[in-house]
Amino acid sequence: MATSILDLGLDRAAEIVAEGDDLRLVQALRGGTEEAYEELLARFQQPVYTLALRLLEDQSEAGDVVQEVFLKVFRNIGSFRAQSTLKTWIYRITVNEAHNARRWRFRHKRREVELDPAAEDGRSFEDVVADRAQSPFEAVFDRERRALLDVALERLNPIFREAVVLRDIMDLSYEEIAKTLNVSMGTVKSRILRGREALREQLAGDLERASALQLLPEDGRVSL
């Protein structure tokens, strides 16, 4: 008996739609249409950059990785067999490229000394100018929270970081993470668990304290 799409779960239905979209996009890319290239960039350039940046914590390296990823995608789209979704395939390339970049950095950049520590601040123009949606206190709090998480993620073992980033930041399912990292489901569960635990221990109390700070004005007095 044929199964209607309405009988399927929402996740599975969304997956089928995504697969259809992927096939259409892949066919268009193989045909070399300009719109296909634009669509691929529009759909994936931001997530790939976010993933690369979260895995490497370095803007310039993330930029290089993004370019490498899309170069490989464009050149190897002909060999994409649709055994996984396009998103999973592209994320797998990103994770591998980030891994290569990290290895290269470990080998070549260990002895480099940063001449301009201020550049490591990573605050863009948008971060510096006033955001009308937030009070200054909220902005400071958000920045503090982000900095804490960034540092904690950076210190995390790269193996666990990949799993946590893919799950909690990129919002991939366990199955997608397993395909992306090319590991078993049990390994995915284990890495996510250990990654989260390591983060929790690193941040022990920091995020809670920050949350409590959010309720207090700068002079420490509680206003009713």
Add this chain to the structure above:
Amino acid sequence: MSCEKVQKLISPLLDRRLAGREREIVLAHLASCGACVQRLQALENLRSNLRRLPSPGMPAHLVHKLRVLASHERARQMTRSSWATWFGHWADRLELTFNNLMRPLALPFAGGLLSAVVVFCLIFVPSFGTAGPLGVDPAIELVTTPVDGTVEGAPGETPGEILRGPALSCDKTIVELDIDESGNVRDWNMLLGQMNEEVKNLIIYSHFIPATYFGRPVPGKVIVALHDGRDART
């Protein structure tokens, strides 16, 4: 179930990866264990904070680079689609390479050619630049022979009348004249015909442009043939 086992299952519980009996056991444990609830809250807080992390904006130059990359890769893909496009692509590449090689030479070449044309015109075309005197510069002719100029005529006659006058008595007379530096006839030698008064007058009152040697007038010789009152130099 012990706290240690439950705490290992909190992470999958948050991700809704626990089902059935296992999930019920964990929930039942959490209902009665403050420490495990605290761990659940900590992980939940961590997860929500991670999810709230803002998506970092892509640098504009990176977006631009990706567009350029996509454009190049598309062009590369298109060149491989058929032999015609492949040849067209390589023809374009060759033309571009040739143009890039030639373009730096174009301005010096054009400048050199223009300069050569201008210099050529100034030197070899008389009407270009300094017109007139330079065109008839006698100094250029290093050695010249005497040339007959005007016939002054005998005393009492209008200059030139001898040449236009009545026909000479002889049919043909050829005379070799010796011309001095001032253009006057210094001596003569009859080569053909007879000397008479008319011929003598003509010779005596003729004035020649003397021969020159490096611009200086020098003596020279000229042979004159007279036919019926007209002369023809040789």
